[in-house]
Amino acid sequence: MRPAEWITLIAQFAHLSQRQRQAGIALLHGNAPHDATVALLENVAQPRLACPACGSAHLHRHRHRHGHAHGLQRYRCVPCGRTFNALTGTPLARLRHKSLWLDYADCLLASDSVRKAARQLGVHRNTSFRWRHRFLSLAKTDRPHGLHGIAEADELYLLASEKGSRNMTRPPRRRGGHAHKRGISNEQVCILVARDRTGQTLDFVTGKGALTKAQLHHCLLPVIDKDVLLVTDGHAAYRAFAREAGISHVAVNLRAGIRVQGAAHVQNVNAYHSRLRQWLGPFHGVATRYLSNYLGWRWILDARRIRSPETLLKATLGAFPHLMVT
Template identity: 35%
Template sequence: MERLEFGKLLLILPELNRFQLRALVKRVNGDLEKDDVNYVAEKRCDSLSACPHCDYKAFVRWGHSGEQQRFKCKQCHRTFNEFTATPFARLKHRGKRLARYAQCMMEGLSLRQSAERCDMNLATSFHWRHRFLRQPECHRASTLGGIVEADEAFFRESFKGKRNITHRQPRKHGRPGRDGANPLIPVLLLLDRYEREADFVLSTNSLDEITPCFSGRIKTDSVLCTDGSSLYPSIAEGEGLHHRPVPIGTPGRTKGGGAFHIQTLNNYISRLRSWLQRFRGVGTEYLSNYLGWWRIVTQRKLETSRAWLEEGMLT
């Protein structure tokens, strides 16, 4: 549109009634959301270097499906588009809702709030959320260095959303079972002073389960700070790390204790628990997804829906 025509359009706006303005805003927002999706799809299309099915590098353009460019591999002869092999493959109404749902993820809205904003079913909202949460798993730190803090956090076992629980009686309103048992799921967290983090959902906090989580992940010249648990000395020795235990009750544990402490990790866990409260319980089956979501919130700090889309498609 020419500049003069755009100026005329702006002059007409005061003449519109509120219903017309709302319709205009809805149309403009829809076009902006669609533009975000198209922008990310085009970047993904430009970055394609091999077939996502067989990794063969020779492929040709193969027509369109709707507004999407399709390609065909010269080796396996399968077709694909820019969404293939991404968390957003085979989703319907991507152009209308994907950017809007990315905004919901950025704001940390509940499933019901996201479903209402995006005009979708609650089950669809759940499905889309976990499509977005597939990618944060890839951002777990592979290498930690310097002063690395390690500790376990425990979360109550939850079968939220399950219609049938076979191995025990369901607890009413989150109360402990009749036998007084209150199963807790351990999560091992490793955090260095550069805010790089790795977390692992465990079945038990035993040496056999914790040891593989450390394997080659921490640089050998690093210092491992832990609480007084008896599990970590042997792990540190096996990994060639300097170990500085800080047991509960140690003088100066929180103040004046120097550089060797685990308060940075304790603060991280405290903020994580506060953030999880908005979801009123997280199913144990999806706990690792939510840990990845929190990792994205604290480390990547994505501030636009387009950035969330790029995170899911281009990384």
């Protein structure tokens, strides 16, 4: 390499991300990013290696190996004869460019847009979009099993979006537009958020229109303790739900300007709403059919249980960090 080219190359180092610098160091040591990703995938798969077709853990001997394909070890099941690898039956099955997956996980943790992540990795925007929802399909399920003590619940409404749909049920509009009807209507999607005082949070996309008592029974009843104190605003559906479920309930009259009644308030859940709305803003309206993925993505960032690309990649395969104490 000519000296001028070397100077130009060195000058570009300052613009590298932390992940890119680590990948460069690994490459200089003879460890390609592809090899590091494959090693991580194999390590996650080994402890729970079983045939995805029949569930058997009885694999052919000789270290349970049956060749390689696409850089991954192949395994053959003895009972059914099927072959599989560490990604078979996972959200990452049949995806390419494994060497870029850790970099893409970095983009998710940075809340990068589809196009920004695509530019950084040098892939097509459709690939970036596909990876986003594959990575989140299992990782979003890392949630608390229930809420305890004092639990706050409140709902927020987002404009229903058919973004990306080929067969729309309404005339198109600008992304992030406004509803034509005043108040709450079937133009809006309801998101129910429940959060206890330890910060454990659960959210549910209940559907279009106002929240109902039946939806509360379906969403909240399985995940709250019988001795929980449920704190909400004055919505009639919460009162009816609490009475029928036999749980303690306090309604804070926000319309009268009363925000705190002793220990009863909904400020924690409203603060979560605020962070969620602010975070969703740069996406300019997310498709309703993918809304649960975005809610899971927001929880990943807010809970800070997943802080590294490696941990997120493991969660994508269903290997989560230590379970929350609930």
